[in-house]
Amino acid sequence: MIRRKTLSIILGFLFMALSWLTTLAQTTAEPWTDSELKPTQELADQINDSGKKKPLIINVGPQAVIPGSLDAGPGSEKDNIKKLEKILSTQDKNREVVIYCGCCPFAKCPNVRPAFKAVKEQGFTQARLLNIPKNIKTDWIDKNYPVQ
């Protein structure tokens, strides 16, 4: 009887540890951290306020939508990653770099991961991914943020 109880406790602990590890694996799977997600309002304020320091904004999706952003093209294509690296090569590593795609939800987007990794690998200390988890229409255009 006692053995069975001990066994259930051990199994319970194992299950909890496994769930914790799975959660950890899920949260660490992305190349960005939560603090590297750039809030949309913050970027819109930087664009709209002429007094504010402008980050380098780069589109890594099908089309550049945000005013002043440079167009590297979809990050899923190797040539576009090279284009992105070329854009970054002339920049101060401490300048804030905001990349965005907005084609589809982050989970399905083929562009943001390779692009974000490339920015990080170039050694930028302020690499940011624009937090548009659904798409550029619902999370940016529909909120009346600036569009070029």
Next chain:
Amino acid sequence: MRNIKLFIGFASLLFFLNQERSLAQKPIEVGDLAPEIVLPTPGGKMVSLSSMKGNLVLVDFWASWCAPCVQEQPELKKLYAKYHHPSQTGVNLDIYAVSLDSKKDAWERAIKKLDLPWTQVSDLKFWTSPVAKTYQLEGIPFNVLVDQKGYIIALNLHGEQLDQFLSKRVGK
């Protein structure tokens, strides 16, 4: 006098609220007349959704950059082969594909690669396309089924559900 002022105030508030409501976009629903779309084909010819009246029309919102949309195209081809019979009597299925592509070559390449035989249109404006606003698209793939008279009869059906729905309508 105080009552009159109160009444005027209340009436103005009601008027203002009503104005606000009418300015907000009504959601697209089954039973609505499908909003008109007039966009160019890859060849530059303007084709309207209403020109397809008389058919059961599947308005498919897609893009070459949207992986799930591209994956769905072979399924749509099967349904098209099954239900597109314009020479026969009864209801016929047609497809009006609206692309949210932004680059013409990518759009054309995808149509060619997937060998899609139905009407293809796009303004190449990505998510800034006015059609995305009119149809209140929140994501793609998304589709709308429009009956022979131009009324919406189903929203966003895919796979088996779409097949079953069509089997009840087409050829009848």
